[in-house]
Each structure stands twice: as C-alpha cells, then as structure tokens.
Amino acid sequence: GDSVTQMEGPVTLSEEAFLTINCTYTATGYPSLFWYVQYPGEGLQLLLKATKADDKGSNKGFEATYRKETTSFHLEKGSVQVSDSAVYFCALPSGGSYIPTFGRGTSLIVHP
Amino acid sequence: NAGVTQTPKFQVLKTGQSMTLQCAQDMNHEYMSWYRQDPGMGLRLIHYSVGAGITDQGEVPNGYNVSRSTTEDFPLRLLSAAPSQTSVYFCASSKGLTGNTIYFGEGSWLTVV
Numbered sequence: 001g002d003s004v005t006q007m008e009g010p011v012t013l014s015e016e017a018f019l020t021i022n023c024t025y026t027a028t029g030y031p032s033l034f035w036y037v038q039y040p041g042e043g044l045q046l047l048l049k050a051t052k053a054d055d056k057g058s059n060k061g062f063e064a065t066y067r068k069e070t071t072s073f074h075l076e077k078g079s080v081q082v083s084d085s086a087v088y089f090c091a092l093p094s095g096g097s098y099i100p101t102f103g104r105g106t107s108l109i110v111h112p
Numbered sequence: 113n114a115g116v117t118q119t120p121k122f123q124v125l126k127t128g129q130s131m132t133l134q135c136a137q138d139m140n141h142e143y144m145s146w147y148r149q150d151p152g153m154g155l156r157l158i159h160y161s162v163g164a165g166i167t168d169q170g171e172v173p174n175g176y177n178v179s180r181s182t183t184e185d186f187p188l189r190l191l192s193a194a195p196s197q198t199s200v201y202f203c204a205s206s207k208g209l210t211g212n213t214i215y216f217g218e219g220s221w222l223t224v225v
Binding site: 034036041042043044045046049089091093099100102103104105 | 116145152153154155157160170202204212213214216217218219
C-alpha cells in the first residue's frame with residue numbers, strides 16, 4: 001500500500017540555518033504530494049504542494065521538488081526563523097481511496 | 113471565513129462518561145474525517161465520510177461513533193470514555209477524492225480521568 005516516510009525529529013537549528021526535512025514515498029502512479037505544517041496549539045495547514053513530477057512547490061520561503069526518480073519530496077528552506085518552529089508533515093492522497101497517507105511528522109525547533 | 117470549526121476546544125471527562133465533539137465546515141466539502149494525534153504516533157484516522165449518509169471506519173474506530181446527516185456536520189461521539197482516549201482530536205474536510213487540499217480544524221484537547 002501507499003506509505004510516507006519522514007526523517008525523525010526533533011530537528012534543532014539556529015536561526016538563519018539551512019533546513020532539509022526528508023520525505024520519501026511509495027505510491028501507485030504519480031499522486032500529488034503535500035507538506036502540511038502544524039504550529040503549536042493549532043491544527044495542520046497546507047504549506048505547499050506539487051501535482052506532478054518535477055514540479056516545485058513553494059510558500060513562505062519553503063520549497064520542495066517532486067522527484068519521481070527518487071520518490072522523494074524533501075522540504076527545504078534557506079534561512080529558518082524562530083517562527084518556523086512547528087511540526088511538518090509530508091502527505092499524499094492514496095490512489096483509489098479517500099484516505100490520505102501522512103508521515104509521522106518532524107518537529108523543528110529553531111533557536112535565536 | 114470559518115473553514116472547519118470544532119467544539120469544544122478543551123474538555124475533561126470522567127471514565128465512563130459520554131460526549132460529542134462537534135465539527136462543522138462551510139466549504140461544501142464532500143469528504144470529512146476525524147483524526148487523533150498522540151505523541152510519537154502521528155495522526156491516526158478514526159472515522160471518515162465521503163458524503164451525507166455515508167461513513168466508514170479508519171485505523172482506530174473502537175470506542176467512537178460518527179454520523180453524517182448533513183454535508184456540513186460530522187460529530188464524533190465517545191460512547192464510554194476511557195483514559196486511553198485522552199488525546200488531541202482533529203476534524204478535517206476536503207473536496208473530492210484525491211489530490212485536493214485537506215482543511216483541518218484547530219483541534220479539541222480531551223482528557224479522560
């Protein structure tokens with residue numbers, strides 16, 4: 001079945017450091033891919049998405065490129081801020097099903 | 113711009129009590145679902161619905177009931193609360209089957225003592 005594997009956290013960085021959170025997936029076909037972010041005390045919200053291979057999703061300085069050849073959708077940001085501290089979830093819609101698949105989530109902690 | 117609205121935000125229950133978590137969305141979304149989030153476990157799907165009158169079980173349905181009498185509302189009922197149901201609960205909705213953005217409520221923090 002479909003699955004998503006994210007790197008385990010927490011990831012702890014200093015402000016202005018470079019961020020990468022790895023995400024790889026197993027899926028039938030070429031689904032859309034998503035990154036969601038959960039700020040403390042809130043629900044998840046869409047951060048960015050890509051709908052086909054080689055697409056790059058971007059938002060709020062974050063980027064992720066849909067790599068079909070490596071079945072990956074790694075999240076990157078060139079310079080993180082304290083306000084980026086949150087939990088990040090990689091996700092894909094499960095083909096033929098109404099049930100999306102979420103990764104376990106990666107906690108990011110950014111220190112001033 | 114309400115989106116997905118959950119109530120209550122916080123609740124403390126005694127073991128054996130029942131309660132209903134309310135969820136409403138104003139986006140005319142067909143798909144609605146309930147998740148629970150526990151430390152180290154990620155999101156786990158409890159129940160979901162693909163339209164009014166249609167519900168189905170997710171990964172962890174035991175101890176919970178749902179109904180979908182309207183497109184807008186999808187309440188989650190705890191029949192007899194147990195300490196293992198202490199968790200954060202999220203309602204979510206999306207339009208259509210796959211590839212669409214999922215919108216989440218802000219969460220309901222439930223403690224069972």
